[in-house]
Amino acid sequence: MGKIAINIATGSLQQQEMIVGIDLGTTNSLVAIIHPENRQPVVLKEHDGNALVPSIIHFDKMGSITVGDEARKYLITEPQNTIFSVKRLMGKSYNDLKERSSFFTYKVIDDNTESLVKILVGEKFYSPVELSSYILVELKKRAEHILKTPVTKAVITVPAYFNDAQRQATRDAGKLAGLDVLRIVNEPTAASLAYGLGMRNDETRTVAVYDLGGGTFDISILRISNGIFEVLSTNGDTYLGGDDFDLGIVKYWINQQGIKEEELMVHKGLAQELRLKAEEAKKHLSSNTKFKGEAGGEQLELNRGEFENLIKPFLDKTIECCKNALADAGLSSKEIDEVVLVGGSTRVPVVKEAVSKFFGRDVHDELNPDEVVALGAAVQADILAGNNKDFLLLDITPLSLGIETMGGLMDVLIPRNSKIPSKAARQYTTQKDGQNGMRISVYQGERDLVNDNRKLAEFNLSGIPAMPAGLAKVEVSFLINADGILNIKAKELRSGVEQSIEVKPQYGLTDAEVEKMLAESIQHAKEDIQTRAIVEAKAEAQLLIETTERFISKNQSFLLSEEIKRTNNAVAELREAISTNDKDLVQKKTEELNEISRPYAERLMDEAIKSTLKGKSI
Ligand code: AMP
Numbered sequence: 001m002g003k004i005a006i007n008i009a010t011g012s013l014q015q016q017e018m019i020v021g022i023d024l025g026t027t028n029s030l031v032a033i034i035h036p037e038n039r040q041p042v043v044l045k046e047h048d049g050n051a052l053v054p055s056i057i058h059f060d061k062m063g064s065i066t067v068g069d070e071a072r073k074y075l076i077t078e079p080q081n082t083i084f085s086v087k088r089l090m091g092k093s094y095n096d097l098k099e100r101s102s103f104f105t106y107k108v109i110d111d112n113t114e115s116l117v118k119i120l121v122g123e124k125f126y127s128p129v130e131l132s133s134y135i136l137v138e139l140k141k142r143a144e145h146i147l148k149t150p151v152t153k154a155v156i157t158v159p160a161y162f163n164d165a166q167r168q169a170t171r172d173a174g175k176l177a178g179l180d181v182l183r184i185v186n187e188p189t190a191a192s193l194a195y196g197l198g199m200r201n202d203e204t205r206t207v208a209v210y211d212l213g214g215g216t217f218d219i220s221i222l223r224i225s226n227g228i229f230e231v232l233s234t235n236g237d238t239y240l241g242g243d244d245f246d247l248g249i250v251k252y253w254i255n256q257q258g259i260k261e262e263e264l265m266v267h268k269g270l271a272q273e274l275r276l277k278a279e280e281a282k283k284h285l286s287s288n289t290k291f292k293g294e295a296g297g298e299q300l301e302l303n304r305g306e307f308e309n310l311i312k313p314f315l316d317k318t319i320e321c322c323k324n325a326l327a328d329a330g331l332s333s334k335e336i337d338e339v340v341l342v343g344g345s346t347r348v349p350v351v352k353e354a355v356s357k358f359f360g361r362d363v364h365d366e367l368n369p370d371e372v373v374a375l376g377a378a379v380q381a382d383i384l385a386g387n388n389k390d391f392l393l394l395d396i397t398p399l400s401l402g403i404e405t406m407g408g409l410m411d412v413l414i415p416r417n418s419k420i421p422s423k424a425a426r427q428y429t430t431q432k433d434g435q436n437g438m439r440i441s442v443y444q445g446e447r448d449l450v451n452d453n454r455k456l457a458e459f460n461l462s463g464i465p466a467m468p469a470g471l472a473k474v475e476v477s478f479l480i481n482a483d484g485i486l487n488i489k490a491k492e493l494r495s496g497v498e499q500s501i502e503v504k505p506q507y508g509l510t511d512a513e514v515e516k517m518l519a520e521s522i523q524h525a526k527e528d529i530q531t532r533a534i535v536e537a538k539a540e541a542q543l544l545i546e547t548t549e550r551f552i553s554k555n556q557s558f559l560l561s562e563e564i565k566r567t568n569n570a571v572a573e574l575r576e577a578i579s580t581n582d583k584d585l586v587q588k589k590t591e592e593l594n595e596i597s598r599p600y601a602e603r604l605m606d607e608a609i610k611s612t613l614k615g616k617s618i
Pocket residue numbers: 025026027028212213214215241242243279282283284286342343344345346347348369370
């Protein structure tokens with residue numbers, strides 16, 4: 001709404017379209033806008049006052065689709081046709097998920113490959129992108145119903161740890177739902193925006209955003225200064241949340257009641273019934289001390305103390321992540337000015353206490369923790385609509401990005417924890433005379449050898465005009481846009497030949513994998529330095545052999561046969577050294593070859609200069 005436009009064709013007044021903010025959650029999704037009159041962010045609610053749309057999709061026998069509370073009803077009776085936690089599947093392969101496959105009560109296709117997962121419902125296959133788009137279609141429809149105006153533009157939030165593939169998948173889901181996704185925003189950034197932290201231009205605040213939802217946990221440390229939001233560090237676990245609390249309770253009851261595993265296998269509905277009861281118990285215990293209920297004929301009980309014991313390991317894990325995030329940001333807990341709670345699971349009193357105790361201060365829990373992210377997305381949408389020009393948002397890259405260079409070494413262009421958007425460029429050259437193509441292989445990771453990192457993309461820059469080795473100037477540039485999507489361009493500067501690619505990796509990395517990659521890079525640091533040294537020594541030696549041989553074959557007639565013989569011997573010895581892994585030997589033999597070739601190379605150079613100068617008066 002906001003602005004009014006005149007439709008010239010019809011002469012009628014039209015309300016200019018507004019941009020909505022969407023929190024596409026693992027458990028629930030919702031939409032928010034900036035209220036056109038009071039300019040405050042508000043979530044869109046149906047007449048029943050409900051803003052949360054459960055992120056659940058149900059397919060009936062005829063293939064027609066329902067989303068939200070309606071679909072939720074079928075979790076128990078039709079687990080095979082009722083899809084929940086789609087967000088956990090975004091940008092993932094079956095291999096990423098197989099350890100968790102028992103979590104899904106519907107059919108996740110096991111084709112044991114690295115390609116993106118599909119879900120089988122009835123006889124049809126669906127991708128997570130399609131499934132998410134059904135949720136977005138429902139949100140769009142509701143928003144249009146409530147606002148009474150078409151909604152085609154949105155800002156969608158994602159967990160800070162989402163990688164390129166997952167961000168791209170979210171964007172694609174939006175497109176499929178008929179939404180122009182103007183920006184993908186990190187959830188913690190949105191949460192801080194909702195609290196208006198640091199919105200005054202003259203203040204600098206350091207904020208910790210603790211987000212414990214249904215399926216994911218994120219801790220982010222942000223610095224907000226002069227209207228600029230910068231993510232200093234992020235940490236978390238994409239497989240930790242309120243769902244785990246529910247499962248903990250289910251397991252506790254199963255043990256207590258002596259329910260047999262086979263019983264649960266045969267009767268999948270019972271497992272779901274227990275899950276729903278467990279969630280009810282958990283919520284009840286946020287404001288009461290005892291729960292009593294019934295499921296599948298079993299009498300179930302749980303008190304707050306027992307519940308707190310059950311979730312303690314999960315809670316400890318989140319605090320561990322907080323410590324790591326502070327360490328990565330180079331801060332102590334005392335340096336945090338504000339702590340923001342996000343996600344329905346922060347309603348659990350012991351969670352709130354633990355976070356408050358760890359950071360040694362009161363936490364922000366004034367806004368509804370389920371709504372905070374959507375409210376912030378609306379604030380961001382408003383900024384993009386040009387209504388609030390004072391702000392800029394910056395995020396960071398979780399892993400380094402670079403390309404493969406000689407000998408399989410990783411050459412980092414954008415280091416890990418760089419701010420997004422980010423740009424970097426570096427020049428490379430050809431190794432062979434007349435080389436007309438160059439393969440650009442892009443990797444993500446912290447190790448020195450590309451083989452230990454993750455390949456994101458590969459392409460060929462072809463059509464480089466023939467020129468001697470080392471003369472071509474190929475500039476490789478990386479651009480990460482505000483959504484965290486990587487664009488790579490290679491351009492040969494002398495000829496202008498260029499080629500570019502947008503990185504949409506085949507499948508995503510889990511948090512655990514990112515953590516593992518970082519841990520490995522530290523663990524292997526010493527070994528990597530040694531490897532790099534030997535690889536570099538060998539590459540340098542190889543290059544010297546090639547230049548020397550070229551030189552000899554071109555200048556044979558000017559050289560003494562003794563010189564040629566000695567050189568060939570030295571070349572052979574250097575080749576021999578390269579075939580070992582002895583760096584010192586390679587360097588020694590390189591030096592020897594240099595020693596032998598230097599005198600005649602210099603002599604020929606002098607003669608060349610003399611002959612060019614001949615006949616010229618100085
Ligand atoms: P979100 O992903 O932010 O929508 O959070 C949803 C999670 O919050 C689910 O696991 C809910 O069970 C949980 N939740 C919602 N309300 C409460 C409550 N009152 N007490 C404890 N957990 C809650």
